[in-house]
Amino acid sequence: MKAVLLIALNFVREQRWPILVLLVWVVLLDVLGLSIDLRRSREDLLFLFKQIGIYVVAFSIFFGGSAIYNERKTRRILAVLSKSIARKQYLSGLVTGVTAASGIYCFALGITGSWTLAPGGFPIHQVWFLMLSLVCACMLAGTVALMFSTFLNPFIAAGATAAMLGLPALAARLWTEQWGYVIPVYPLTMNVVNATFDSPGHPSWKLIALAILETLFFWIISAQIFSYVDIAVAVE
Template identity: 55%
Template sequence: MRHIALIAINFVREQRWPILVLMSWVGLLAIMGLFINLRTARDDVLFIFKQLGVYGIAFAVFFGASAIHNDRKTRRILAVLSKSVGRRQYISGLLAGILIATGMYSFAMGVTGTWVLRGSHFSASHIWLLMACLVLACLLAATVSVLFSTFMNPLFATLGTAVLLGVPALAGRQLGSWWAHAIPAYSLLELLLETAVGETLRFPWGLAALAAGETILFWLFAAWIFERRDIAVAVD
């Protein structure tokens, strides 16, 4: 566990600038909250709040798709994996780092959302349930992108992730919601995107369990592939 924590913290440290950019959008929402009249601009604020959720997922995918590639390209991975660190631990460390980054982002979003949307019949518990769904969706999306990044460059890993997460969502619209739940990253995000004032959200335990289970499966599959890859050859 210590190795995973060390790699995770190192990842967050290395990605501090993208994380700060991500956080600055939440900061902008907070600044908006200082100056707007919620009665007239409530829908606009809610729209931006939902948009921030999409950014969270997008960043999780980018983090996941580029994490291994960056370490391999700079050859920094050699010093890390020359220590008593297994490949699975390394992958787990990266995912834990992404979880910390997206967790921090979702927490900041939750705090800001609770404050900005206060008095608009949008309960704090509702917001925090949505944030829990967002974290799960981010983690699932990041795990899928890490899986693709074990054998693809970041561009193709991102595209692969978009296809794998997007196809069930599209199928869900055409063939019924069951299909959308096959890989439920979009279904979880959709709860945030479709949320409305005055609505009461019940936590989607089934979707959450499915997302958690699939995250574990994709993580194990990513580790299995990565354990069989030659990491010291050119990455481009």
């Protein structure tokens, strides 16, 4: 467990600049919340809040898709795995790191949403449930990207992840919403997109549980694939 946490902390440290860029958007939302008349512009503020929140899902795909590549490029992965750390532990650390990086952003956004949206009538508890939905969506999306990154370069892995997440979303739009549950990143993000002051939504713990189970599923697949990868081969 200690090794997993250390790998996760190191991942977050390496991604500090992308995380900082994300947090700048949160600061801008803070400034906007202080400078506008909430009674007249609360819908605009909520729109920006939701838009800024969705960014982190895309970032989590790039976080997961580039993690192994960056580690192999710097040869750091060889040093880590030479210390009696199993490849499953290594991947667990990366998944935890992606989740933690996304969680930092969602926590900051949740604090901002609590004090900027609550005066306009948006329930604080729903703000935090939306943030939990985003974290779970990021965790699952990042793990799918990590799975593809075990055998693809980061750009192709990101494209493959977008396709894999997009197909159930497209099917849900064209036919029935149940297709979205195949990989529930889409319905989790739509919980955020569809939230309004009049209808902030209702917590769906089934989606949260499903996202956690599928994260475990894709982690197992990633570990199986990664066990056959020759990490000693240099990448360009």
